[in-house]
Amino acid sequence: MQRFTTVVALLFTGAASAYAQAPVSYRVSIPEPQHHWMRVEAVFPDLPDGPARVLMSRSSPGRYAIHEFVKNVYDVQIDDGDGRTLAAQRPDASEWEVTGHGGVVRVRYKVFGDATDGTYLGVDTSHAHINIPAALMWARGLETRPARITFEPPPGRDWKVATQLHPTGDPNTFTAPNLAYLIDSPAEISNFVWRNFTLGEPFRIALHHDGSDRDADRFAVDVERIVKEERAVFADLPSYENGYTFIVDLLPYAAFDGMEHRNSTIVTVPGALRVPDQRMAALTTVAHEFFHCWNVERIRPKALEPFRLDAPNMTGELWFAEGFTSYFEPLIMARTGLFGAMDFASAVGAALDTVINSPARRYRSAEDMSRMAPVVDGADWSDRTNWDNTYISYYTWGAAIGLGLDLSLRARSDNAVTLDDFMRAVWRRHGQPGAAAEGVVAEPYSMQDLKDRLAEVSGDRKFADDFFDRYVQGRQVADYGPLLARAGFILRKRNPGRAWIGALSLRSVRGTTVIVEPTLEGTPIHTSGADRDDEVLSVDGEAIGSPERFEEIVRRRKPGDTLRAVVRRRGFSEQLTIAVEEDPGLELLPVDYGTLSVQQRAFRDAWLKSKVNP
Numbered sequence: 001m002q003r004f005t006t007v008v009a010l011l012f013t014g015a016a017s018a019y020a021q022a023p024v025s026y027r028v029s030i031p032e033p034q035h036h037w038m039r040v041e042a043v044f045p046d047l048p049d050g051p052a053r054v055l056m057s058r059s060s061p062g063r064y065a066i067h068e069f070v071k072n073v074y075d076v077q078i079d080d081g082d083g084r085t086l087a088a089q090r091p092d093a094s095e096w097e098v099t100g101h102g103g104v105v106r107v108r109y110k111v112f113g114d115a116t117d118g119t120y121l122g123v124d125t126s127h128a129h130i131n132i133p134a135a136l137m138w139a140r141g142l143e144t145r146p147a148r149i150t151f152e153p154p155p156g157r158d159w160k161v162a163t164q165l166h167p168t169g170d171p172n173t174f175t176a177p178n179l180a181y182l183i184d185s186p187a188e189i190s191n192f193v194w195r196n197f198t199l200g201e202p203f204r205i206a207l208h209h210d211g212s213d214r215d216a217d218r219f220a221v222d223v224e225r226i227v228k229e230e231r232a233v234f235a236d237l238p239s240y241e242n243g244y245t246f247i248v249d250l251l252p253y254a255a256f257d258g259m260e261h262r263n264s265t266i267v268t269v270p271g272a273l274r275v276p277d278q279r280m281a282a283l284t285t286v287a288h289e290f291f292h293c294w295n296v297e298r299i300r301p302k303a304l305e306p307f308r309l310d311a312p313n314m315t316g317e318l319w320f321a322e323g324f325t326s327y328f329e330p331l332i333m334a335r336t337g338l339f340g341a342m343d344f345a346s347a348v349g350a351a352l353d354t355v356i357n358s359p360a361r362r363y364r365s366a367e368d369m370s371r372m373a374p375v376v377d378g379a380d381w382s383d384r385t386n387w388d389n390t391y392i393s394y395y396t397w398g399a400a401i402g403l404g405l406d407l408s409l410r411a412r413s414d415n416a417v418t419l420d421d422f423m424r425a426v427w428r429r430h431g432q433p434g435a436a437a438e439g440v441v442a443e444p445y446s447m448q449d450l451k452d453r454l455a456e457v458s459g460d461r462k463f464a465d466d467f468f469d470r471y472v473q474g475r476q477v478a479d480y481g482p483l484l485a486r487a488g489f490i491l492r493k494r495n496p497g498r499a500w501i502g503a504l505s506l507r508s509v510r511g512t513t514v515i516v517e518p519t520l521e522g523t524p525i526h527t528s529g530a531d532r533d534d535e536v537l538s539v540d541g542e543a544i545g546s547p548e549r550f551e552e553i554v555r556r557r558k559p560g561d562t563l564r565a566v567v568r569r570r571g572f573s574e575q576l577t578i579a580v581e582e583d584p585g586l587e588l589l590p591v592d593y594g595t596l597s598v599q600q601r602a603f604r605d606a607w608l609k610s611k612v613n614p
């Protein structure tokens with residue numbers, strides 16, 4: 001990986017100075033949007049002698065699992081650009097090896113897509129919503145070539161294009177300086193509305209929705225507030241190569257998703273802007289994705305630089321790249337005033353409850369969880385997994401680590417040193433130094449780099465090493481209660497004294513009550529021996545005719561009681577003994593601002609108040 005980085009860097013330098021090679025060109029047309037496909041014509045000119053290898057990506061920047069985008073490609077025709085068919089072998093499912101060409105290979109194909117999200121392709125009569133790896137083939141060896149792409153809207157439709165690609169004199173034609181930039185540049189082609197603002201850099205919002213102009217205006221005002229608060233964390237904006245573009249699809253048929261890119265983001269939310277929850281979901285996603293224009297797009301783990309398009313991408317640092325970004329999401333929403341103390345507390349409390357109570361910490365650290373991205377990130381398996389017991393999302397655990405680190409830094413320095421300072425230190429060292437080529441990061445970081453920055457910012461090497469040993473590479477959780485109490489938040493049991501046997505998903509199946517999700521290690525129901533697919537026949541001698549009946553029996557008990565259950569599995573009945581405990585579920589509540597002590601008020605203000613308009 002390290003060696004490969006060096007080679008790529010050299011190639012970029014060489015390409016800029018010595019050789020002016022013809023760009024790869026693409027033409028994308030949408031003759032029948034109602035059938036969800038596009039026609040793509042790709043021309044690879046000035047090819048060196050020998051076989052040309054043309055392929056569809058297998059993964060997409062920001063998505064770490066394999067998605068095999070070739071699955072929706074069909075009607076592939078390969079010729080020399082003048083109509084003479086060229087012979088092609090298939091070395092693997094995603095790749096075509098073309099021989100006998102005279103220096104030019106043209107590939108024409110159809111690609112199907114019916115998903116409005118951040119990963120795939122969506123073509124319909126309302127738009128073409130294009131994630132480039134799901135749409136365009138590329139050629140090995142031509143990674144440093146510039147590209148030129150023309151989008152042709154469907155006949156009779158007056159659609160425009162939103163993208164971070166570089167504009168040309170033709171409103172439908174764009175350029176990219178290299179493959180890394182091209183593949184990272186999604187496009188929305190539709191009747192969206194533009195909203196713009198300027199903060200030194202130009203910001204554009206392409207909003208594809210069916211709401212009013214007033215909805216769009218209000219949304220743009222809130223996006224600008226988020227951008228300003230996030231800029232205050234890092235002290236300055238990155239130098240965007242082409243301004244920054246938010247592509248936001250708020251439509252009944254959109255999936256709930258967000259995907260970061262270097263100078264743009266995709267935000268898709270099912271619903272409409274006028275619905276307060278859906279509008280807030282879009283803004284929260286904006287808060288997350290825009291934070292990525294620093295953290296992950298420019299502050300980048302070494303293992304993701306360069307991003308591999310033909311393989312899964314594994315890194316042990318997603319607890320930071322995604323998790324810290326997730327921590328800043330409710331924090332920024334609180335600082336803008338879009339979240340009140342209660343909204344903030346419920347977002348943070350949910351993450352703490354998950355991380356503190358999950359059995360998966362028995363098996364893996366946050367670093368280990370990050371390394372699972374290639375098998376969990378949007379991957380869809382047809383066999384069963386035991387993830388309920390063995391996996392915590394690096395988003396959730398990383399957010400909890402971010403909270404623990406922020407509050408620890410604040411507590412030990414009386415708010416003089418914060419996680420904002422840490423992020424800024426990482427930015428200055430690893431993100432801000434530009435690179436020779438767009439889409440390339442010059443100073444990606446390692447785990448040790450993060451530890452070193454923490455040692456610098458805290459002024460305490462031992463604190464930094466200890467924090468990583470325990471909470472990032474170890475499996476402990478910080479003592480959140482006292483840390484949160486300083487800001488006047490109470491972390492407490494949600495249902496004190498209530499009888500509990502563990503999370504249990506029950507469903508009525510043909511008149512019987514069946515456990516339909518795995519039981520969790522360490523919970524009474526799991527310890528009793530019960531697990532997924534078991535039919536619950538009776539509890540304490542009472543027949544269980546419905547899931548509600550079982551829940552009722554548990555609710556009547558006290559911690560310390562014992563239940564006797566009979567289950568049937570694989571054709572045989574078994575007797576189980578369930579030792580009832582107290583519900584360990586946690587909730588986080590804000591103490592009313594008016595009743596905070598002077599110190600608590602100062603702590604909460606320093607943490608949650610706007611850094612733009614203090």
Ligand SMILES: [Zn+2]
Pocket residue numbers: 260288289292321322325
């Ligand atoms: Zn993210």
